[in-house]
């Protein structure tokens with residue numbers, strides 16, 4: 001199988017309300033930043049794939065309009081996933097592995113500010129048994145948090161630590177939306193939104209975009225002496241019926257760990273798509289990351305662009321490997337309620 | 352370039368009046384709600400899925416053996432909403448809860464209300480309350496309340 | 500309830516509320532439309548002129564940051580005669596929807612043609628905007644009621660094709 005490497009990643013500063021920018025105006029700067037860094041143009045890209053959700057904007061086929069941000073003359077090979085752009089990266093990687101492309105541009109964009117994210121996310125649930133009850137994303141996450149707390153898989157103190165560390169780590173992330181530090185007193189004084197989760201346990205409503213370029217091994221060395229290789233990638237999905245899942249057993253992630261033989265790898269850094277505070281200690285424990293610096297970017301708790309935050313976890317891991325004396329990094333992307341989909345990506349820097 | 356303050360903004364509502372066919376199995380589930388009965392489906396392993404599942408996610412077989420479950424059950428987990436937001440169907444404090452109905456092996460998501468947060472525990476017993484109007488929807492179960 | 504009366508579906512309405520924000524390029528364009536002016540945006544690389552603009556040239560993938568005032572005259576690049584009423588649409592059929600190519604623009608947009616027998620409409624026909632009274636102008640292309648034919652020679656639309664410079 002052909003090896004695939006990440007050669008560039010760019011992220012728009014995460015905004016609370018990007019009203020001044022339409023989708024095209026959000027995407028264009030990050031794509032151009034990447035092209036300029038690598039000294040290339042769209043003409044050097046064999047395959048383009050994006051991730052977004054039309055319901056966020058409330059406009060059918062909004063992703064097609066987003067495509068105006070990139071050069072489409074001569075016509076390009078293009079695809080789109082109605083998912084986080086991490087899945088667009090997966091599709092692009094397969095395209096390269098199949099030999100259909102040597103280079104791929106991936107971008108994701110999300111504007112959550114125009115709509116009511118809670119109602120919109122309800123629509124991803126089973127339309128017969130669940131959506132008509134309009135369960136919001138925080139309440140569903142809170143149901144999983146309570147299961148984990150009740151079974152002592154995580155503790156309230158670990159949730160507080162996750163919040164405090166995310167805010168502290170936001171200083172490493174020039175694009176973070178929430179940078180204000182928080183202490184235990186402020187956390188404990190906060191009212192629950194949907195118990196056991198309070199506002200600090202939840203990610204901020206965020207607008208933004210990100211882009212990434214990946215390439216086959218031969219091509220990657222034309223761009224850089226130190227490409228970061230995608231050594232392993234695995235995606236699993238659990239039942240859409242949350243009532244039939246064991247919310248304290250991440251069966252999808254466990255299958256991926258086995259598939260990727262992660263227990264044999266000593267990771268230097270990890271970025272997890274943990275949108276809620278309880279997911280941080282939970283996944284750290286499942287993925288055996290207690291000694292591994294995790295979410296040095298602050299993670300989704302300091303900026304959570306829907307349809308981008310998973311790609312951002314991969315991008316931030318890439319950036320960490322590039323700028324530190326690190327070799328192995330683990331990135332995690334998720335989707336659906338209560339960590340229903342999970343993608344694990346093992347990145348490695350060759351010396 | 353435009354300033355944030357000069358930007359044009361307009362509210363709009365996106366509404367679709369979808370009509371959903373429930374299919375042969377789920378239709379029976381929704382028809383039973385009109386008689387204030389809740390149905391599950393039993394797989395060849397004896398496991399009962401409720402609300403009625405069309406297939407078994409473990410054995411992958413299609414399911415057709417309907418069995419009555421509930422209307423009482425046990426809370427498996429819940430989240431408490433002291434201040435409901437605009438999209439919530441209940442305007443008083445309530446919980447979203449996973450409820451394992453009597454006779455079932457899986458849980459059903461629904462709402463629990465007419466109690467205080469302190470009254471609810473994982474393991475609390477609740478029972479179904481019914482809506483006055485029958486619409487062949489999951490909301491024909493109005494909500495659950497603590498068993499007296 | 501008899502079998503005949505029984506519905507085989509359940510009502511499952513969804514309704515979502517949004518606050519649309521136009522973004523920079525569209526805001527600039529619509530602010531001019533409110534003043535009765537049509538201002539396209541031009542690509543700094545290939546100089547193609549877009550109206551209405553979305554802020555980028557998809558040919559080059561760059562921002563269209565040059566404002567280009569345009570006239571409200573142009574020609575019909577293509578059209579269709581609508582014979583079937585569309586629910587919620589107040590216009591009585593038959594009526595004409597046309598792709599309008601304004602003079603100096605490199606793309607066309609959809610609008611109505613009135614003031615002529617539908618049988619006489621043809622590609623290349625010269626047309627001009629008919630505006631609503633000024634006190635009714637808003638941030639919308641509906642400030643133009645429709646386009647109507649003017650007494651100028653037809654245009655060969657093949658000559659309108661964008662020429663790579």
Ligand SMILES: [Zn+2]
Pocket residue numbers: 542543544545546547556558559560
């Ligand atoms: Zn151009």
